[in-house]
Amino acid sequence: MADLSVKICDVDFKNPIIPASGVFGYGREYEELFPLSKLGGIATKGTTLNRRTGNLSPRIAETPAGMLNSVGLQNPGIDHFIEKELPYLLTKDVTILANIAGSTAEECVKVAEKLEKTDVHMIELNISCPNVKQGGAAFGTSCETAAEVTRQVRKATTKPLIVKLSPNVTSIADIARSVEDAGADAVSLINTLLGMRIDINTGRPILRNNVGGMSGPAVFPIAVRMVWQVANAVKIPVIGMGGVSSGHDAIELMMAGASAVQVGAAIFTDPFAPVRIVEEINDFLDSKGISSVNEIIGSVNPW
Amino acid sequence: MKYTQGKYIIIQKAAIARNIYSFTISCPEIARIAVPGQFVHIRADGFTLRRPVSICGIDPKKGSLRIVFEIRGEGTSAISRLNEGDVIDMLAPLGHGFTIDPDFEKVVLIGGGIGTPPMLPLAWIYGKKAVAISGFRNASAVILQEDFAGTGAETILCTDDGSAGIHGFVTQPLENLVKSGKIDAVFACGPAPMLKNVAAICSKNNIFCEISLEERMACGIGACLGCACKTKRNDEEYFAHVCKDGPVFNAEEVLW
Numbered sequence: 001m002a003d004l005s006v007k008i009c010d011v012d013f014k015n016p017i018i019p020a021s022g023v024f025g026y027g028r029e030y031e032e033l034f035p036l037s038k039l040g041g042i043a044t045k046g047t048t049l050n051r052r053t054g055n056l057s058p059r060i061a062e063t064p065a066g067m068l069n070s071v072g073l074q075n076p077g078i079d080h081f082i083e084k085e086l087p088y089l090l091t092k093d094v095t096i097l098a099n100i101a102g103s104t105a106e107e108c109v110k111v112a113e114k115l116e117k118t119d120v121h122m123i124e125l126n127i128s129c130p131n132v133k134q135g136g137a138a139f140g141t142s143c144e145t146a147a148e149v150t151r152q153v154r155k156a157t158t159k160p161l162i163v164k165l166s167p168n169v170t171s172i173a174d175i176a177r178s179v180e181d182a183g184a185d186a187v188s189l190i191n192t193l194l195g196m197r198i199d200i201n202t203g204r205p206i207l208r209n210n211v212g213g214m215s216g217p218a219v220f221p222i223a224v225r226m227v228w229q230v231a232n233a234v235k236i237p238v239i240g241m242g243g244v245s246s247g248h249d250a251i252e253l254m255m256a257g258a259s260a261v262q263v264g265a266a267i268f269t270d271p272f273a274p275v276r277i278v279e280e281i282n283d284f285l286d287s288k289g290i291s292s293v294n295e296i297i298g299s300v301n302p303w
Numbered sequence: 304m305k306y307t308q309g310k311y312i313i314i315q316k317a318a319i320a321r322n323i324y325s326f327t328i329s330c331p332e333i334a335r336i337a338v339p340g341q342f343v344h345i346r347a348d349g350f351t352l353r354r355p356v357s358i359c360g361i362d363p364k365k366g367s368l369r370i371v372f373e374i375r376g377e378g379t380s381a382i383s384r385l386n387e388g389d390v391i392d393m394l395a396p397l398g399h400g401f402t403i404d405p406d407f408e409k410v411v412l413i414g415g416g417i418g419t420p421p422m423l424p425l426a427w428i429y430g431k432k433a434v435a436i437s438g439f440r441n442a443s444a445v446i447l448q449e450d451f452a453g454t455g456a457e458t459i460l461c462t463d464d465g466s467a468g469i470h471g472f473v474t475q476p477l478e479n480l481v482k483s484g485k486i487d488a489v490f491a492c493g494p495a496p497m498l499k500n501v502a503a504i505c506s507k508n509n510i511f512c513e514i515s516l517e518e519r520m521a522c523g524i525g526a527c528l529g530c531a532c533k534t535k536r537n538d539e540e541y542f543a544h545v546c547k548d549g550p551v552f553n554a555e556e557v558l559w
């Protein structure tokens with residue numbers, strides 16, 4: 001049994017696998033299937049200052065080796081999260097990343113301030129949601145706005161601050177450097193890629209929002225490339241995600257430079273995916289005689 | 304246990320109409336707890352998203368479930384190629400089912416097309432107290448009529464083109480039943496326009512009505528919030544989720 005524990009911004013994870021924000025709600029539904037303590041961490045559903053109703057249906061479409069979603073940040077608001085969801089999650093022996101979002105930098109600041117008084121372990125600031133008209137990806141697609149919202153949230157919290165980056169940009173490494181300079185403690189990437197499908201019988205987009213975020217195995221090579229570029233560009237830890245569906249994929253992202261790995265769409269195919277991936281990472285390390293998962297982080301030997 | 308995921312053996316497979324398949328699956332732990340109106344979420348090999356399929360039969364003694372589904376696209380096509388003896392990967396039983404009330408003296412079950420299968424477990428429960436109205440496009444799409452007759456329920460068949468049963472929509476016999484005597488509840492599953500019309504008739508006549516909805520779905524258990532459906536509860540509009548809050552909703556709550 002290899003040592004699977006990792007440390008990010010002085011926060012301990014018993015293993016590097018974290019269900020990504022949005023696929024896992026606040027954990028209750030999956031606890032019916034496995035103990036949450038088997039996970040390294042949980043990135044909770046993106047939460048805003050006030051309750052958001054989200055987008056009209058359909059919000060989901062299948063794509064080759066992947067899917068589109070346009071949920072639109074439906075969530076019950078940060079007060080509900082702090083009162084009803086977080087205390088329960090904090091009893092589960094798993095590291096909690098509170099994913100937060102807002103239409104304005106001020107909203108993000110207010111949400112972070114509310115979390116400051118809680119025992120949540122880390123904040124993951126979403127500057128990359130493709131499904132909301134204001135805020136979301138609008139912050140994440142320029143170095144200036146990404147840095148500005150990071151700087152303001154940084155001032156509002158002493159919690160370790162992870163900034164979740166959009167892949168829908170020309171140079172993700174430049175954005176990563178900007179948020180690092182603005183005070184981010186870590187970055188996570190990639191959020192979904194903006195996509196679209198059309199029903200050719202009706203001429204209508206399948207998603208009611210017309211466009212949505214693409215995820216699943218199809219985006220995995222893009223995630224590997226972006227994690228590698230960002231890990232080479234910044235000194236802060238990188239949390240990788242994007243189409244990971246096996247231990248093999250997770251190890252690949254870690255070799256590219258990820259200190260931990262989030263699992264998203266794979267959980268829809270296999271609800272046990274995060275737990276299975278932890279086991280598969282361990283099997284790989286044992287088969288190679290590697291004693292700690294930390295040895296593979298950034299270990300790619302590029303040509 | 305509310306639901307579980309596993310691989311289960313298909314013990315019987317039949318093609319029962321064009322592009323419509325019936326699978327009987329050995330899954331004792333699911334059959335023990337499943338209720339009418341719930342669904343199973345089936346992994347389609349090679350696809351990211353599972354496919355939700357309503358439960359058409361529950362046999363806790365034999366430890367089996369029956370599902371009947373239509374090929375709608377590549378995912379359901381892949382599932383239809385599974386054979387007897389193969390394993391099927393299911394996350395189940397999911398969702399909120401129909402109301403079972405022993406005080407109901409007369410209920411009407413309405414199925415439209417591939418919305419007919421989830422009404423069959425209800426027919427087994429309500430038996431002689433039930434009238435099962437089924438509507439199809441034409442005679443070649445008709446399914447499950449002998450099964451409904453076997454439950455003791457009265458059956459009424461309608462087709463859009465008159466090639467079998469009554470020429471017309473399911474709402475015509477429903478209106479006639481409403482006029483001819485007291486109905487305690489109407490349960491329905493089928494295309495949205497049909498459900499909307501059934502709901503309107505029930506609302507006008509003050510009849511308790513539950514409908515089973517369909518929506519594109521990802522997790523199936525209420526975590527991802529993908530399968531939103533606009534509803535009204537306590538006078539407040541709210542996006543409920545078909546997988547967890549439904550698929551069965553009180554018709555009064557659904558905003559069309």
